[in-house]
Every structure is written in C-alpha cells, then in structure tokens.
Amino acid sequence: MAKTVLTVDDSASIRQMVSFTLKSAGYEVVEAVDGMDGLEKAKGKSFNLVLTDQNMPRMDGLSLIKSLRGMPGYRTVPILMLTTESSDTMKSQGRAAGATGWLVKPFDPQKLIEVVKKVIG
Template sequence: MAKNVLAVDDSASIRQMLTFTLKSAGYDVVEAVDGLDGLEKARAHDVHLVLTDQNMPRMDGLTLIRSLREMPQYASTPILMLTTESSEAMKSQGRAAGATGWLVKPFDPQKLIEVVRKVIG
C-alpha cells in the first residue's frame, strides 16, 4: 500500500511539482494550500510524512508543526520543512517546533525522493 504524503504550500506550482515527483516515486499525495488547510487534511487523512513550507497565509509552517506535534497520531510522524528559509536561526526554530528535517527550495526532485525514502521508506 502506498504511503501518504501531505504537501503543504501556498504555491500551486510547488504543490504540483511535489505531487508529480512523489507520485512518480509511488507515493500518494494530499495537497493543502496553507497551514490551516494542512491541519484539516492531517485530521482527515492517515499521513505518513508532512512536507511544509514556512511562509504561508493563515498559518505558517512552524505553527503547523507545533499543532501537529500536539496530536497523538502525529507525535512521531516525520515532518520536513521545504522552504526558501535557510538561516540557522530558522532551522533552530524548526527543530524546536518538532521538524524532522529541512530542505531548501528550489528542490532537486531526486534528492527529495532520496530524503523521503530515508524517512518513510
């Protein structure tokens, strides 16, 4: 059975690239347009990995991560930040919020697949 990945990004083109890349590698993808939508989709689906942007309307990535970590079913689910933010301060905030890893946009599709396989198989 394919593993579900929740892709949370306010950019339709990024979501489209994520979905295409992940589906071609055999994963199912649930898309969300921002953190609030991501939280709703996480409640509605059984998700094995969350990929989230940081800068989004309504709810940013760090707030989404903190909210997911409060939910028992997402306490240990891998969550990767996929963002243009690359400062050490931001990465430190991400780790403190519960992020499993950090990928910088623009992403290399092959590298993304390697990271996803490493964290969820």
Template sequence: MAKTVLTVDDSASIRQMVAFTLKGAGYDVLEAVDGQDGLEKASARSVDLVLTDQNMPRMDGISLIKNLRGMPSHKSTPILMLTTESSDDMKSQGRAAGATGWLVKPFDPQKLIEVVRKVIG
C-alpha cells in the same frame, strides 16, 4: 499499499512539482494550500509524512508543526520543511517545533525522493 505524503504549500506550482515528483516515485500525495488547510487534512486522515513550506497565509509551517506535534496521532509523524528559508535561526525554530528535517527550495527532485525514502521508506 503506497505511503501517503501531505504536501503543504501556498504555491500551486510548488505543490504540483512536489506531487508530480512523489507520485512518480510511487507515493500517494495529498495537497493543502496553507498550514490551516494542512492541519485540517492531517486531522481527517492518516499520513506517513508531512512536507511543509514555512511562509504561508493563515498558518505558517512552524505553527503547523507545533499543532501537529500537539496531536496524539501526529506526535511521531515525520515532518520535513521545504522552504526558501535557510537561516540557522529559522532551522533551530523548526527543530524546536519538532521538524524532522529541512530542505531548501528550489529542490532537486531526485534529492527530495532520496530524503523521503530515507525518512519513510
């Protein structure tokens, strides 16, 4: 059975590129339009990995991570940030919130697949 990745980004084009890349590598992909939508979708079903942007309306990526880490079902779910943010301060906030890793946009599709495989197989 394919592993499920929840991709959370307010940019439809980024969600489409991530979904296309991951589906091509054999993963099931669930898409969310912002952090609030991502939290609702992660609450409703089991996911193997969350891939989230930082800057989004309604709920940003770090708030999403904090909320997910507060749920027993997602305490140990791998969460990767995929964002244009690359400052050390932002990365340390992500780590403090519980992010597993950090990828900077624009992303290399092959590198994204490598990181996802390393994290969830």
C-alpha cells in the same frame, strides 16, 4: 499499499512539482494550500509524512508543526520543512517546533525522493 504524503504549500506550482515528483516515485500525495488547510486534512486522515513550507497565509509552517505535534497521531510522524528559508535561526526554530528535517527550495526532485525514502521508506 502506497505511503501517503501531505504536502502543504501556498504556491500551486511547488505543490504540483512535489506532487508529481512523489507520485512518480510511487507515493500517494494529498495537497493543502496553507497551514490551516493542512491541519484540517491531517485531522481527517493519517499520513506517513508531512512536507510543509514555512511562509504561508493563515498559518505558517512552524505553527502547523507545533499543532501537529500536539495531536496524538502526529507525535512521531516525520515532518519535513521545504522552504526558501535557510538561516540557522530558522532551522533551530524548526527543530524546536518538531521538524524532522529541512529542504531548501528550489529543490532537486531526485534529492527530495532520496530524503523521503530515507525517512519513510
């Protein structure tokens, strides 16, 4: 059975690129338009991986990670930040919130697949 990834980003083009890249590698992908949408989708279904942007309306990536980490089913699920933010301060905030890893946009599709395979197989 295919592993399922939740991708959370307010940019439709980024969601499409992530979705296309991961689907072509055999993953099932569910898209969310912002952190609130992502949290709602995570409550209704379990995912093998969550990929989230940082800067989004309604709920940012760090808040989403903290909310997910507070849910029993998401304490150990890998969560990767896929964002334009690359400062050390932001990365340490991400780690403190519970992020598993960090990818910077624009992303290399091959690198995205490699990282996803590394964290969920």
